[in-house]
Amino acid sequence: MNTEKDILLRRIANHLILHSIDIEDIGLFHGKMGVVLFFAHYARYTDSAIYDDFAGELLEEICENIPETLPINLETGLCGIGWGIEYLIQNGFMEGDSNEILTEIDKKVMERDLRRIKDLSLETGLMGISCYISLRLLSISHKAIEESFDTYYLSEWRKITNKLKIWNEQEIWNYLLSKQPKDNNILSLNLCLINGCAGVGMKCLTEIQ
Numbered sequence: 759m760n761t762e763k764d765i766l767l768r769r770i771a772n773h774l775i776l777h778s779i780d781i782e783d784i785g786l787f788h789g790k791m792g793v794v795l796f797f798a799h800y801a802r803y804t805d806s807a808i809y810d811d812f813a814g815e816l817l818e819e820i821c822e823n824i825p826e827t828l829p830i831n832l833e834t835g836l837c838g839i840g841w842g843i844e845y846l847i848q849n850g851f852m853e854g855d856s857n858e859i860l861t862e863i864d865k866k867v868m869e870r871d872l873r874r875i876k877d878l879s880l881e882t883g884l885m886g887i888s889c890y891i892s893l894r895l896l897s898i899s900h901k902a903i904e905e906s907f908d909t910y911y912l913s914e915w916r917k918i919t920n921k922l923k924i925w926n927e928q929e930i931w932n933y934l935l936s937k938q939p940k941d942n943n944i945l946s947l948n949l950c951l952i953n954g955c956a957g958v959g960m961k962c963l964t965e966i967q
Contacts, residue, residue, distance in 0.1 A: 761966075763962045763965065763966055764966075766942060766944075766958075766959075766962060767800065767803075767959055767962050767963070769944055770796075770944055770955045770956075770958060770959040770962075771797070771800055771809060771959070773944050773945075773949075773955055774793055774796070774797070774949060774955055774956065774959075775812060777949055778790060778793050778816060778949060780949075781793065781949055781950070783834060783950070784820045784823065784824065784828075784839065785833060785834035785835060785838045785839065786832060786833065786834075786838030786839065786841060786842050786951065787832075787833045787834065787838065787881065787934070787950065787951055787952045788833070788834060788948075788950045788951070788952055788954075789834065789950060790816055790819070790820050791817075791820060791838055791839050791842040792842075792934075792950050792951030792952075792954075792956045792957070793816060793949060793950065793951075793956045794813050794816050794817045794820070794842060794846075795842055795845070795846070795951070795956070795960070796951070796956040796957075796959045796960050796963075797809045797810070797812050797813035797816070798810070798813045798846055798851040798852070799851075799960060799963050800959065800963065801813060802851070803963055803966070803967065813851075814852070817843070817846075817852075820839060821839075824836070824839070829882075830866055830867055830870055830887065831881065831882040831883070831886050831887070832880060832881060832882075832885075832886025832887065832889060832890060833880075833881035833882055833886065836863045836866055836867065837863075837867065837886055837887050837889070837890035838886070838890075839863065840860050840863040840864075840867075840890050840894070841889065841890045841893055841930075843856065843859060843860060844856050844860065844890075844893050844894055844897060845893065845927060847859075847897065848893070848896065848897055856894070856897055857897075857905060857906055860894065860906070861905075861906065864894070864906045864907060867887060867890065867891070867907075868907060868908070868911050870887070872884065872887075872914055872915055872918050873914070873918065875887075878922070880925065880930075880933065884918070884919070884922065885922065885924065885925070888915070888919050888922060888924045889924055889925050889930060891907065891912075891915060892924050892926075893926075893927060894906065894907070895907075895912075931960075931964075934951050934952065934957060934960070935957065935960060935961045935964065937951075937952045937953055937957065938953060938957045938958055938961050939953050939958070942958055944958070
């Protein structure tokens with residue numbers, strides 16, 4: 759693997775390994791969760807346990823340091839972390855029962871009264887929360903649904919989002935990868951998925967594969 763993109767990917771991976779510890783945000787768009795997704799994909803591409811192990815260590819760090827005050831949104835909050843974990847499990851990057859792993863996040867999401875949400879955006883509003891719930895429901899058996907989201911909550915959610923076009927995981931990736939800088943000088947970029955090293959790396963991987 760000596761193409762220009764492969765060289766850039768190695769530089770990005772090395773840069774992220776050195777500096778990911780400095781990222782304070784643990785979320786999907788601007789934080790460590792996005793970096794985890796890059797390393798999961800890069801580990802599969804390179805067939806390297808080193809990158810897979812790093813992704814696992816970073817994810818463990820995220821899960822152990824979720825503050826009580828973290829918002830539930832997709833951009834910086836619980837839904838973004840939960841979406842990332844569900845994505846990893848559904849796509850075979852990690853093993854585990856997401857119903858057990860994401861129980862606390864599901865409970866926090868249900869605490870939010872959907873009828874009072876005026877913000878409909880993907881980043882901080884109803885669309886983002888709905889994208890998380892929608893992805894979760896893809897992996898939950900009918901028997902296990904009530905263990906994660908109670909029947910009344912799901913009924914209300916479906917009524918409220920009846921006319922909302924909820925994005926699937928590919929549409930979310932398309933959005934994230936569209937928010938990348940033209941300059942690939944990694945030293946001048948932040949480290950995350952949006953306008954950052956992890957995002958540039960993910961875009962390279964999608965173009966190669």
